[in-house]
Amino acid sequence: MISRFQNPVKVEFAAVNDLIVRSLHSDVDLVENIGHYIVESGGKRLRPLLVLLSAMASDYRGQQHVAAAAVIEFIHTATLLHDDVVDVSALRRGRQTANSQWGNAPSVLVGDFLYSRAFQMLVEIGSLPIMAIIADASNLISEGEVQQMANAGNPEIGESTYNEVIYKKTAVLFEASARIGGILAGQCEQQMAAFGKHLGMAFQITDDILDYRGVVGDIGKNIGADLGEGKMTLPLIYAREQADVETSKLIKDIVKGQRKEEFSTILEVVEASGGLDYALGIARHEVQQARLALVDLPRNPHTEALLALADFSISRMR
Numbered sequence: 001m002i003s004r005f006q007n008p009v010k011v012e013f014a015a016v017n018d019l020i021v022r023s024l025h026s027d028v029d030l031v032e033n034i035g036h037y038i039v040e041s042g043g044k045r046l047r048p049l050l051v052l053l054s055a056m057a058s059d060y061r062g063q064q065h066v067a068a069a070a071v072i073e074f075i076h077t078a079t080l081l082h083d084d085v086v087d088v089s090a091l092r093r094g095r096q097t098a099n100s101q102w103g104n105a106p107s108v109l110v111g112d113f114l115y116s117r118a119f120q121m122l123v124e125i126g127s128l129p130i131m132a133i134i135a136d137a138s139n140l141i142s143e144g145e146v147q148q149m150a151n152a153g154n155p156e157i158g159e160s161t162y163n164e165v166i167y168k169k170t171a172v173l174f175e176a177s178a179r180i181g182g183i184l185a186g187q188c189e190q191q192m193a194a195f196g197k198h199l200g201m202a203f204q205i206t207d208d209i210l211d212y213r214g215v216v217g218d219i220g221k222n223i224g225a226d227l228g229e230g231k232m233t234l235p236l237i238y239a240r241e242q243a244d245v246e247t248s249k250l251i252k253d254i255v256k257g258q259r260k261e262e263f264s265t266i267l268e269v270v271e272a273s274g275g276l277d278y279a280l281g282i283a284r285h286e287v288q289q290a291r292l293a294l295v296d297l298p299r300n301p302h303t304e305a306l307l308a309l310a311d312f313s314i315s316r317m318r
Contacts, residue, residue, distance in 0.1 A: 004308070005049060005053075005305045005308060005309050005312070006049060007301075007305070008053065008056070008301040008302050008304075008305050009049070009052040009053060009056060009302070009305075012052050012056070012065065012066055012069075013045070013048070013049065013052060015066045016045070016048050016052070016066050016069045016070050016073070017045075019066060019067065019070045020039055020070050020073055020074070021036075021039075023070060023074070023117055023121060024036060024039065024117075026113070030102070030106055030110070031110055031113050033102075034081075034098050034102055034106060034107065034110040035077075035110055035113070035114065037098055037101070038077055038080060038081060038098050039073070039077055041092070041095065043077075045073060046174075046203075046309070047069075047072045047073060047076050047173055047174060047177040048069035048070065048072050048073045048177070049069075049309075050072075050174060050177035050178045050181065050196055050199075050306075050309075051065055051068050051069040051072055051177045051178070051180050051181050052065055052066075052069055052181070053181065053302045053303075053305050053306050053309075054177070054178040054179075054180070054181020054182055054185070054188075054192045054195075054196070054302075054306070055180075055181035055182075055184045055185050056181075056185075056302045057181070057185070057188070057192075057297060057300065057302035057303045057306060058181075058182065058185035058186070058187050058188050058297075059185065060181070060184050060185040060186075062184065064125055064127070064184055065180075065181060065184050067121055067124065067125050068125060068130060068180050068181075068184065069177075070121060071118045071121050071122055071125070071134065072134075072173065072176070072177050072180070074114045074115070074117055074118035074121070075114075075115065075118050075134065075137070075138060075141075075173065076173060077111075077114050078111040078112070078114035078115045078118070079111075079141055079145075079173075080092065081098055081099070081107045081108065081110060081111035081114070082107075082108060082111045082145070083145065084097040084098065084099050084100075084107065085099045085104045085107050085108055086145065086149060087229055089225070098110070115138070118134070119134075122134060127183070129183055130180050130183060130184075133176045133179055133180060133183075134176060134180075136176075137172045137173055137175070137176040140167075140168045140172045141168060141169060141172060141173060143168055144164075144165050144166075144167075144168025144169035144172075145169060147164070147165050147168065148165050148169060148231070151165065151231075151232070152229060152230040152231060153230035153255060153256050153257060154230075154232065154255070155232060155240065155251060155252035155255040155256060156252075157232035157237065158237065159234065159237055162232065162233065162234055162237060163201075166201060166204040166205070166208075167197070167200075167201065169204070170200050170201075170203065170204040171196075171197050171198075171199075171200030171201045171203075171204065172197075172200070173200065174196040174197065174199050174200030174203070175193050175194075175196040175197040175200060176196070177196055178192040178193060178195050178196030178199070179192055179193035179196060188297060191293050191294060191296070191297065192293075194289070194290075194293035195290050195293040195294055195306065195310075198286045198287070198289040198290035198293065198310075199286075199287075199290045199309065199310055199313060201283075201286040202283045202284075202286035202287045202290065202310070202313040202314060203313045205234055205279055205280075205282055205283040205286065206280075206283050206313055206314050206316055208226065208233035208234055208235060208279065209234075209235060209276050209279050209280055209283070210316065211224060211225060211226045211227065211233065211235075212224070212227075212235055212267055212270050212271065212275075212276060213271075213276055224263065224267060227254070227255075227263070227266060227267075228263070230255050230256070230257060232255060233279075234275075234278070234279040234282065235270045235275035235276050235278070235279045236251065236255075236266075236270055236275065237275075238273060238274070238275040238278045238279065239251065239266075239269055239270045239273035239275040240252070242273045242274065242275070243269065243273065247269055250262060250265065250266070250269070251266060251269070254266055280314065283313070283314050284314055287310045287311065287313060287314055290310040291307055291310055294306060294307060
């Protein structure tokens with residue numbers, strides 16, 4: 001399904017994939033094996049796609065968008081390797097995680113390799129503004145991961161903290177991807193940054209809804225995985241706020257790691273409370289904000305693909 005968004009940048013997207021494969025080269029076999037395993041694991045390449053579409057929407061004619069897109073994918077892939085170790089995840093994108101196959105230490109170290117390779121490639125691009133955006137985004141992603149880990153098992157997390165964490169963990173890299181495209185094109189940097197931020201927020205909120213309503217084969221992880229890790233995501237926050245005293249206590253106990261035998265009950269509570277509908281409404285608002293960010297841009301196949309991508313972020317719920 002995602003291929004239809006790639007059509008306007010089909011040649012450039014293929015060039016990004018080729019560059020990613022070439023840049024994975026290492027004299028250490030384990031680095032290449034793990035790197036190829038996760039890079040080729042069926043991800044949508046949404047963030048590299050954002051770089052390409054955002055640059056070419058403003059008629060960029062150079063080649064640096066290909067290298068920048070590959071850098072973004074390496075940064076993202078490195079975070080996935082580290083996330084899966086921290087979350088003790090066994091499944092991602094419908095198959096075994098690297099840490100479950102090779103172990104935690106190799107996964108962390110190959111994640112470090114991907115980070116360092118990304119910064120080598122950034123030096124070759126030679127743009128200080130792009131370097132600054134990537135450095136700041138990487139720092140915020142790490143901060144968001146620590147914040148989420150510190151919040152795990154805390155049932156008192158509110159919506160403002162949730163928004164802060166998902167911006168850092170997810171939306172900031174979407175924002176950086178689109179902003180880089182605008183910088184390379186020499187125009188529309190702020191519009192593209194706003195588009196990327198709201199798109200990233202919509203994607204993460206939808207992912208959090210799918211943790212309660214999705215299908216394992218579609219979302220590539222076990223249903224209820226976030227709840228099982230004690231994460232207070234938006235549907236659960238809303239359900240807690242709407243619940244009576246007894247149900248609220250049940251939610252809090254499960255988030256703390258207690259009463260796990262009533263796990264399935266919470267799934268029903270979140271649905272019945274309207275938590276999923278509430279979260280979907282917020283995701284739709286984020287999509288509207290993303291679309292508004294591009295309202296003054298000329299219509300061409302690239303901007304149309306960006307707008308369609310915004311709609312796709314929540315259409316996954318159907």
